[in-house]
Amino acid sequence: xxxxxxxxxxxxxxxxxxxxPIGGDGQRKLLEAKVLCVGAGGLGSPIAMYLAAAGVGTxxxxxxxxxxxxxxxxxxxxxxxxxxxxxxxxAAETLRSLNPGVxxxxxxxxxSSANAFEIMEPYDIVIDGSDNFPVRYLVNDxxxxxxxxxxxxxxxxxxxxxxxxxxxxxSPCYRCLFPQPPPPGSVPNCAEAGVFGVLPGIVGCxxxxxxxxxxxxxxxxxxGRLLIFDALDMDFQTVKIRWDPECPVCGKEPTVTExxxxxxxxxxxxxxxxxEAEHGVxxxxxx
Amino acid sequence: MSVRVKLPTILRKHTxxxxxxxxQGTTLREVLSDLESRYPGITQSVVSEGGGLHRFVNVYVNxxxxxxxxxxxxxxxxxxxxxxxxxxxxx
Numbered sequence: 001x002x003x004x005x006x007x008x009x010x011x012x013x014x015x016x017x018x019x020x021p022i023g024g025d026g027q028r029k030l031l032e033a034k035v036l037c038v039g040a041g042g043l044g045s046p047i048a049m050y051l052a053a054a055g056v057g058t059x060x061x062x063x064x065x066x067x068x069x070x071x072x073x074x075x076x077x078x079x080x081x082x083x084x085x086x087x088x089x090x091a092a093e094t095l096r097s098l099n100p101g102v103x104x105x106x107x108x109x110x111x112s113s114a115n116a117f118e119i120m121e122p123y124d125i126v127i128d129g130s131d132n133f134p135v136r137y138l139v140n141d142x143x144x145x146x147x148x149x150x151x152x153x154x155x156x157x158x159x160x161x162x163x164x165x166x167x168x169x170x171s172p173c174y175r176c177l178f179p180q181p182p183p184p185g186s187v188p189n190c191a192e193a194g195v196f197g198v199l200p201g202i203v204g205c206x207x208x209x210x211x212x213x214x215x216x217x218x219x220x221x222x223x224g225r226l227l228i229f230d231a232l233d234m235d236f237q238t239v240k241i242r243w244d245p246e247c248p249v250c251g252k253e254p255t256v257t258e259x260x261x262x263x264x265x266x267x268x269x270x271x272x273x274x275x276e277a278e279h280g281v282x283x284x285x286x287x
Numbered sequence: 288m289s290v291r292v293k294l295p296t297i298l299r300k301h302t303x304x305x306x307x308x309x310x311q312g313t314t315l316r317e318v319l320s321d322l323e324s325r326y327p328g329i330t331q332s333v334v335s336e337g338g339g340l341h342r343f344v345n346v347y348v349n350x351x352x353x354x355x356x357x358x359x360x361x362x363x364x365x366x367x368x369x370x371x372x373x374x375x376x377x378x
Contacts, residue, residue: 043378131378156375157296178374180342186332187297190377200378228372233306237293239350239370 003028009101013055026216027055031101033215034058036123038111038139040091041065042190042200043129043153043207045077050208052095052102056215059095060123062107063087074197111135113259116142125214127151127207129200131190133181134262140174141259143167144249149214150174153207156187158196160203160229163241164210164222169250172224176244181266199231288313290363292322293370294329301329310369315346316359318369333371334359343374 005013005024009031016022016030033056037048040063051059067075067082067090082090088106095104107119111130116138120126126148128139136154143150147167152174154161165173206227213219228237248256292310299306308326312318323330333344339358340346346353347370353361363369 039378041378129378131376133374133376136376153378154375155377156373159296159375161372161375178343178345182341182343182374187373187375195377226372228370230306232296237370239345239347239372240352242352242355 003031009055012099012101016054021218022216026218029215029217030055030212031057033125034060034123035211035215036060036062036120036126037129038062038126038135039129039131040075040077040087041071041129041131042074042155042195043204044091044127045075046201046204047127047129047153047208047211048091048095049077049098050205051211052099052104054208054212055099055101056211057101058103058105058123060105060107060119061088061091061095062109062111062119063091064108064110070191074195074200076201111138113138113262116259117146120146120148123148125149125151125211127153127211129153129204129207133266134268136174137181137265138259138262140165141249141256144173145257145259151207151210151214153203155195155199155203157193158199158231160199160206160231162203162206162210162222162227162229163225164214166221166223167250169252170243171250172241172243173247173250175249176247177226177241179244179247184267196231199229202229202231288363288365288367290318290365290367290369292318293368295371295373297373298329298332298371301326313362314357314359315348315353315361315363315369318363319359332373345372345374346370347372 013027016027017024035056037044040061065087067078067085069083077094078090086108088108092104092106126143150165152163210222224241225238226241245252290310292308294306310318311321319330335341348361348367
């Protein structure tokens with residue numbers, strides 16, 4: 001039985017329902033979709049807010065961090081009164097206020113190799129808004145192994161990158177794009193290097209766009225293509241991402257078939273904070 | 288051959304903030320050494336000590352990843368765009 005709209009939903013989603021090719025069918029798919037946002041920070045803010053506004057039925061948010069005053073220059077899901085609160089709690093409140101019809105599921109925890117499968121399993125799509133390399137490789141490997149689409153976005157100062165990784169043996173993954181992480185300490189973090197506050201808004205909105213397209217099946221997904229955005233030059237460029245048959249995770253003969261120690265993979269001692277960490281806490285989802 | 292080279296923010300410290308520079312050469316290797324001669328240090332994060340391309344920085348000629356072309360020996364033509372893209376993790 002396909003879901004019927006309530007009177008309130010018909011009004012709330014009227015602009016989507018009258019918009020081909022979304023229409024009633026597309027809106028129904030949104031209401032039935034389950035999406036996990038990794039990170040409730042710069043990227044996670046617009047991602048989760050636009051998904052909630054669009055009526056994505058179930059939105060999970062995983063983040064272990066607390067809201068800091070320095071976050072508010074870009075992390076618009078949180079307010080001044082939220083400083084000190086768990087990010088997922090503050091985010092859940094904003095999302096429920098935007099759209100009480102959404103089932104918001106906060107995961108106030110560090111995403112790790114030990115819990116990634118359990119946390120991701122109930123969701124149809126995973127969106128990466130994390131802020132360090134160990135978690136990015138973890139999210140990639142876990143979504144490949146669970147065969148879930150991954151909507152990737154990443155930022156640095158004035159530049160952003162976004163793409164969609166579909167599961168499967170002939171579609172590229174994050175490791176096909178960047179086989180190895182840079183040496184620890186070689187890429188400064190947001191706290192050290194600064195970040196243009198609007199930038200995650202733009203990249204996060206692109207990720208939300210792609211997630212909604214995947215759910216509703218409209219348009220051409222950003223698959224096999226990496227979108228590169230430069231805010232200073234206001235330049236959008238697309239380059240090809242090729243599937244690597246030698247990829248250890250999605251290649252012809254995978255050698256990484258279970259989740260590994262991603263701190264170690266990224267050259268960090270176990271428990272050592274990645275250089276990207278803003279607060280010097282243990283490895284996990286930061287934003 | 289004259290090509291356009293698009294630089295990521297992190298490399299613009301070598302060019303006085305300029306994000307788009309000209310490069311000369313018929314292969315990617317020649318273009319990079321031309322850049323290195325004018326902007327010392329700029330190719331350090333692109334080419335490893337062993338002389339190959341790092342696996343966390345991608346280089347594209349137009350929209351193609353050179354790892355799937357000829358790596359540093361990839362030929363470039365007049366007017367091509369070379370883009371250097373490091374892995375970044377911010378969010």
